[in-house]
Amino acid sequence: MRLSVLGCAGSVPGPGTPTSGYLVEAGGARVVLDLGSGVFSGLLRRCDPFDLDAVLLSHLHLDHCADFSALATYRRHHPEPPYDPSSRRLSVLAPGHAPERLAAAHAASRADLERLRLDELFDFTPLAAGRHRIGPVEVEVARMRHICEAYAFRLTHGGRSLVFSGDTVQCGELVELARGADLLLADAAWREQAGRADHLHMSGKEAASVAAEAGVGRLLLTHVLPWSDEQGVLADAVAEFAGPVELARPDAVYEV
Template structure:
């Protein structure tokens, strides 16, 4: 299994990276976890989008799904598609509101929102807490996590290897449970543990600090921790130091266009 970072900037694209998006090559499958602002362009440096087997969205905030509309245009209007997308529509695993939300984003105006139908090129599969699906021989399992909208952490398993992606979440037991014994935890580390200039911890139910990412990795007993989703206004090195203080296994801050063996 291999993880390729398409983008890793938290809360939106930054000067050095698109927003969140990750290509996973596992067994014979190629799937994308999230497709935030700018990631479809990055994807094309590594893979023809027609070769994707599925896309999975942890949640529907724009920095994790904004490039879905661009993918819809690619699959509908490419002048030389290798196959008819209506014959082989792309599987999309996402929160239940995804078909309506993506139709609204794609529709040319409000009047056409209700008539916009994307099922000619996509098949939608709602994520559920604890639910699993098989994608080209790869097992995809979701757990609900603590974020202001419907949000999931995702576990990808193939050929005896496992990768868990936190998506966006505050501290929660479900992330630890899903990540138990995983080879790699790709985990958000969005902010420092203390609000800058104060002795107060960050609010719960939104994101993880670097320290909390390390604590979740330690509690789950993962083999390796990869940190992501660092906004442009915080120091990734500071968050990396927090995580290393809480987790004694290998820890690394991911970078766009880098590949990581799982």
């Protein structure tokens, strides 16, 4: 499997860094994990969006789904699509209220909201804990602990696996999903801090603790907030996890 980072900033874009978005390629399948602010541009540099097999949205905060509007516009208005998008709707696995939420973000008026039906272009599947198959790729889904409905994904192909935490606090559900994975792409928004609000994000140390308990092969830290001390986040994780640890970078590519 190949993981391409389209964006990795937390909450808002950083200088030259879009928010959450990743492209996974395996066995000829192309799957996008999240489509945050500015991510669509990076996707266009990697592949034709018409060649995608599925989009997985971990949750519906804008830093994880804002550029879904760009994808919808591209599929609806491209003058020379390789096929009729309404005849080959793109699979979207997302929280159950995604069709209404994403249509509202895409529409500029109430009339648009009534007219622009996203289910003409996309085949929405409500997320829940369980397993799915996207071509040759197996996807396991687990509910996470965030301030809204949120999920993590484990993608497996050819005996290799990667786990994307989405946004979550440290929890046993993520440890179980990540157990033995080759790579954990983990929310690590900040350093340890007293009085932090619950059910938002992990620190670098907490993400590393999950990686150590789950016995993953490699830890990739993402969703660091632009105002956080990213080198401190990395140092905290390195001190907690004995395996390889890196900060995700936009346009970086990782072989899993």
